[in-house]
């Protein structure tokens with residue numbers, strides 16, 4: 001197929017504003033493409049040359065491309081740079097630059113789709129010493145044979161900005177209407193959801209038709225598109241729908257799909273990027289945790305505070321990119337724990353058609369204890385009260401809420417449905433202001449904090465009862481010097497037993513007379529069965545806790561403990577915030 005024919009369709013796609021017209025243009029394109037070129041055409045139209053998960057990217061810097069353009073056209077680099085500034089799109093610059101040159105020399109062999117694809121592939125695969133020069137040569141070669149229009153699209157592909165706006169689902173529509181009937185569209189989509197590779201789907205459907213697609217199965221080291229959840233507002237509604245459900249803690253982190261074999265482990269993100277290099281501790285943990293030869297697991301990766309054992313907001317590890325040494329340092333400082341919640345493949349067998357309860361049994365029997373790898377916590381019930389208690393427990397553990405799963409549901413790749421229903425905390429409110437809390441206890445530090453305190457137990461003042469009631473463990477926001485001197489600084493207030501004015505369900509390693517006040521910033525207030533502030537006030541058997549507390553660095557030496565934030569104020573904040581965010585007030589309030 002001539003590349004010029006493809007470019008002509010791209011031009012028309014770019015000009016249209018109607019989704020339907022775009023689909024028609026794509027259908028025309030798919031029909032006109034010879035079978036052997038179809039996969040290439042699909043990749044190029046998506047603006048890539050391989051499926052995402054392979055991580056083979058073109059992504060040349062635009063600056064470098066302008067240099068190549070100068071070299072390929074003989075135009076001055078400064079002139080190219082000026083054009084780039086004016087147009088802001090190197091594709092358009094390429095088009096104009098080649099047009100200028102073309103007036104001088106006219107003869108050239110027409111480019112084919114295969115030739116363009118091969119050169120781009122070669123550019124993407126070049127790495128190591130001297131690779132830049134080789135990339136430049138390959139691109140120059142292509143541009144040397146390109147028409148101005150062709151150059152526009154080649155350059156856009158090379159810099160990773162195709163801008164055609166063709167969604168994967170539109171390509172699926174086009175493939176379905178060419179090789180099947182509309183009614184069979186689902187089979188095309190299913191194949192894509194299982195293999196995450198539209199080029200592969202195109203190749204198979206063109207060569208073998210729909211039957212061929214049904215032979216696309218889950219495969220190790222080729223990620224499957226994630227199953228997604230619907231949302232419902234109450235646990236009653238969820239249990240009404242599912243009758244009996246498996247409730248799992250809903251961890252607040254990053255979804256990870258792990259592919260495991262004795263030789264190799266690969267991790268993929270929710271968007272199917274290969275993120276293996278970012279989480280060395282998960283790879284290490286899985287080596288021990290998975291008993292079986294082969295497995296595909298899903299789980300949520302959550303950073304854990306090494307001192308308090310509590311979860312940290314995911315931003316703490318954000319995206320671990322950059323150099324290997326930096327990643328390793330971060331993996332030590334903020335290690336993540338992977339909470340495995342599903343098992344999709346076991347020793348070559350695709351488990352996705354099996355029921356949730358069966359997959360869960362497989363998951364439990366194939367995993368053994370290992371550092372940094374755990375199973376998601378689960379509780380099967382049809383009882384609303386039990387579900388509520390489990391929800392409280394999840395919040396207390398630092399989770400966002402619960403994920404309810406239908407016991408008989410299969411794993412539906414890429415689908416969002418009521419087989420999984422998420423239920424997030426409704427009994428929580430955002431905290432905008434800092435609060436002042438009193439130190440009432442401490443927990444011994446480990447690792448880097450050995451000899452000092454890993455976390456402090458913090459309390460709010462209950463003026464009615466004249467006692468201090470706990471509201472969080474505080475382990476974040478301390479600099480090294482403060483940490484080192486904490487025991488010395490608090491020495492005079494230290495007690496062996498819990499002071500009578502301290503109300504706590506937690507057993508601290510060290511207790512303090514409630515005197516020192518710290519300024520703390522928290523993310524939100526949440527219901528907690530462990531902390532005693534505002535006990536029974538919002539829900540029976542629960543108090544109020546501060547989620548993700550952080551020391552601001554300010555010791556409120558100007559405040560006595562009775563000047564600290566009161567339980568009453570916390571309660572007001574909680575209720576005020578609930579009203580503002582229009583969250584439902586808990587039934588038992």
Ligand code: ATP
Nearest residue numbers: 228229248249250251252254255300341376403422
């Ligand atoms: P969605 O993924 O549904 O588009 P989202 O990205 O906003 O929405 P959430 O609303 O937080 O995510 O809920 C879904 C996500 O919850 C899952 O994709 C997964 O990453 C995470 N999760 C945490 N714990 C579990 C669990 N036990 N089972 C399934 N998913 C879980």
